[in-house]
Amino acid sequence: MASVKTTILVQQGTAVLERTSASIARSTAIAVETEQVGTEVLGELGTQRDTLTRTRDRLIDTEGELTRMRENKSNQENVVNTGIALRIVQRWTKIYCEGGRDTSPPPYNPEGHKRSVTQRTLNVIQRQLEANPRIHIKELRPGTLFTGWVIERSVRRYVKDDM
Structure with a gap:
């Protein structure tokens, strides 16, 4: 009888130890996961702190400028x-x-059609530039039939972009 009671008590104790070990393992896993989440949160908070610090510095600079303007x-x-x-x-x-x-203000959208310069006109301008590299833009316009309608700003842009 005594050995049966002892065996039952040992079995009950073993079951309690197994449940306790399983509970400790679950608690350890939760603690590791909580630590990982905490590390991620700390990293995010550090980034937000840096952003807020930069924003505060910009606001202080802006306040100083506005104070000078208010004087x-x-x-x-x-x-x-x-x-x-x-x-x-x-x-x-x-x-x-x-x-x-x-x-913010609406984007600038000019009205009207966008003019394009033909390749033929670009070739005429390129030949004039090759003949005289120091030619002034105003001297390009009246010289030929193809460059008569091209404005100076367009010539500057096409010379810069296409040549």
């Missing part, structure tokens, strides 16, 4: 202090006085 300085003084073109300073001042802008 009743003329646009011309702002141009001298910042080294930015007068028209840009005027535009920023106008936007600031109107309360800022929530959206």
Whole structure:
């Protein structure tokens, strides 16, 4: 009888140990997974911290620029202090006085058809440039039938892009 009781107690103890070992293994797996998630979260938080730091620095710089502009300085003084073109300073001042802008301006889409220069016209221009490499753009226009309608800006662009 005593040995049967002992055997039962040993079997029950073994079962408890097996369940405990399985529970410890599950807990260890959960701890490893939690550590991996924590490492990923820390990496993401570090990246976000860097982004926020850069954003804060930009906001501080912008605040300094706006403070200088608020000090009743003329646009011309702002141009001298910042080294930015007068028209840009005027535009920023106008936007600031109107309360800022929530959206970016629409993209510029010029109306009308896009003119194209034929290969024949490009060949005429190329021959003139080969004959006289230092020729001025205005001298290209009146000389030939094909370049009579081509504007200077187009000639500059085609010379730069195609030749």
